[in-house]
Amino acid sequence: MFCFQCQEASKGTGCTVRGICGKPEDVANLQDLLIYTIKGISLWAVEGRKVGVVNGEADEFIMNGLFATITNANFNKNVFVARVRKGLKLRDTLKEQVALAGGDTAAVTHDAAYFTGETLEDFEKKATQVGVLATENEDVRSLRELIIYGLKGMAAYAAHADNLGYKKDEIFAFMERALAETLNDGLTADDLVALTLETGKYGVDVMALLDEANTSTYGNPEITEVNIGVGKNPGILISGHDLKDMEQLLEQTAGTGVDVYTHSEMLPANYYPAFKKYDHFVGNYGNAWWKQDKEFDSFNGPILMTTNCLVPPKASYKDRVYTTSNVGFEGLIHIEEDEKGKKDFTQIIEHAKKCAAPVEIEKGSIVGGFAHHTVLSLADKVVDAVKSGAIKRFFVMAGCDGRMKSRDYYTEFAKQLPKDTVILTAGCAKYKYNKLELGDIGGIPRILDAGQCNDSYSLAVIALKLKEVxxxxxxxELPISYNIAWYEQKAVIVLLALLHLGVKNIHLGPSLPAFLSPNVANVLVENFGIAPMGTVEEDMKVFLG
Ligand code: FSO
Ligand code: SF4
Structure with a gap:
């Protein structure tokens, strides 16, 4: 195996035996083969679109396949074997559709569009030939993977929007074109850089689409005080990013005597008006994803993982973890949706009834809900504070949290920021400082949490509005600095989206991606001023002059 897609890539270069995330070698290889299969489908999808063939099933398969290979999403080998098999069938159907519609089938020559296989042995053999290292030139490999990781993040956001009935054909068409181009040996490094930036453009589009889906369905996030303590009833903990799952779980648990708590990236669900009507929605339990090995233990009740980040579960709570959608782990119960998009959570609810209430690990509350609608409604106040000098600078500290000790930097950085600065955050990165008492500036809290990592879109909307004002x-030229923490591939699409919007001088930590070759890293440094994280003191000087 060779995988270097996340921030924890072994030795800063790549995992070669078993992922630091716990992904075993056979799963890593089968994920490579699924990506290769998806590229093959994309070659036909691109050709098909030229003659009016659009296959919705293929579009969704590509989106979900990309999503399932994101770090900490799916560790189940059987899922990948089944998906490769299904993918090959879909690919061949699409090929026939293209031929029937008079498409230029001879123009498609790549092996990914034709390879065959049926048994596990066939797949395992093929998988070793089509991984990341199959691209020999390290700069081309770096750019291809940068694009693919951006597409994985894009696919995750597109999937959440799709679950709420929002989709855009342009986004599917772009994913397919970009995937097909990663097989094109005729592209120069410059072509690939251009495609990388174009990926950022579609990153903005997909986050805007998901924002529209979430806010039209559940209302605009409101300023909310979220309880972080516990109640007396047994509870279900819901983690990940999918709000449709959240809605269905709240509906089905109402009146059952079972409470619902959010974990990690589901915290922002507390900010949506549509979910506030449920009295049994108690609040948020615990912190960012990587603390689940302790927090799932003390929670006592069942846990529903709607997306990454799943950590291979410990034996002490493994029988309480349920997965759904693109999340998977061998031995855990997986909840499927029916044809109408409904999921039946009865067995999780019945399981919860037999469990003890959660052990209280924290008390009090945290405040969030500062997505674009709320912040823009406070725009006058914010603008006045900037004009009067009460707020000197904003720090966008969005992204991810993770278990590396070096991430303590972000806690320290937040603590040392001068009192006339405000942190704009989104994503699980917030857990490094969202429980600090940083106070407020004339009633504006010094930490404004917009929501999940996809709500980084909100931060961009706010910045663009301030630029206009x-x-x-x-x-x-705005008094905004960007100090972003990344971990997995959703952060890659957020970063590419920011670059597309013209944001410069982003600091990226706790380490630069292993998949950036020295030359590609240079392109990012020279054209966009991307810089690695330094020490808190050094960076503070750079940002504050
Ligand atoms: Fe975090 Fe995990 Fe949202 Fe990521 S929970 S690390 S960027 O999946 O997606 O912020
Ligand atoms: Fe390693 Fe990250 Fe890949 Fe897991 S996802 S195998 S930790 S690089």
Whole structure:
């Protein structure tokens, strides 16, 4: 195996025996083969679109396949074997559709569009030939993977929007074109850089689409005080990012005597008006994903993982973890949806009834809900505070949290920020500082949490609005600095989206991606001023002059 897609890539170069995330070698290889299969489907999808063939099933298969290979999403070998098998069938159906519609089938020559296999042995053999290292030139490999990881993040966000009935054909068409181009040996490094930036453009589009899906379905997030203590009833803990799952779980648990708590990236569900009507929605339990090995233990009740980040579960709570959608782990019960998009959570609810109430690990509350609608409704106040000098600078500290000790930097950075600065956050990165007492500036809290990592879109909307209000020509003239923490591939699409919007001088930590070759890293440094995280003191000087 060779995998270097996340921030924890072994030795800063790549995992070669078993992932630091716990992904075993056979699963890593089968994920490579699924990506290769998806590229093959994409070759036909691109050709098909030229003659009016659009296959919705293939679009969804590609989206979900990308999503399932994101770090900490799916560790189940059987899922990948089944998906490769299904993918090959879909690919061949699409090929026939293209031929029937008079498409240029001879134009498609790549092996990914034709290879065959049926048994596990066939797949395992093929998988070793089509992984990341199959691209020999390290710069081309780096750019191809940068694009693919951006697409994985894009696919995750597209999938959440799709679950709420929002989709855009342009986004599927782009994913397919970009995937097909990662097999094109005729592209130059410059072509691939251009495609990387274009990926950022569609990153903005997909986050806007998901924002529309979430806010039209559940209302605009509101300023909310979220309880972090516990009640007396048994509870179900829901983690991941999918709000449709959240809605269905709340509906089905109402009146059962079972409470619902959010974990990690589901915390922002507390900010949506549609979910506030449920009295048994108690609040948030615990912290970012990587603390689940302790927090799932003390929670006592069942846990529903709607997306990443799943950590291979410990024996002490393994029988209480349920998965759904693209999450998977051998031995855990997986909840499927029916044809109408409904999921039956009865067995989780019945399981919860037999469990003790959660052990209280924290008390009190945290405040969030500062997505674009709320912040823009406070725009006058914010603008006045900037004009009067009460707020000197904003720090966008969005992204991910993770278990590396070096991430303590972000806690320290937040603590040392001058009192006339405000942190704008989104994603699980917030858990590094969202329980600090940083106070407020004239009633504006010094930490404004917009929501999940996809709600980084909100931060971009806020920045663009401020640029307009202050009549600036360039988003970089705003008093906003970007100190982003990344971990997995959703952070890659967020980063590419910010680059597309013209944001410069982003600091990225706790380490630069292993998949950036020295030359590609240089392109990012020279054209966008991307810089690695330094020490808190050094960075504070750089940001504050
Ligand atoms: Fe975190 Fe995991 Fe949202 Fe990621 S829970 S690390 S960027 O999956 O998606 O922020
Ligand atoms: Fe290693 Fe990250 Fe890949 Fe897991 S996802 S195998 S930790 S690089």
């Amino acid at each position: 202050f009549e600036l020509n360039d988003i970089n």
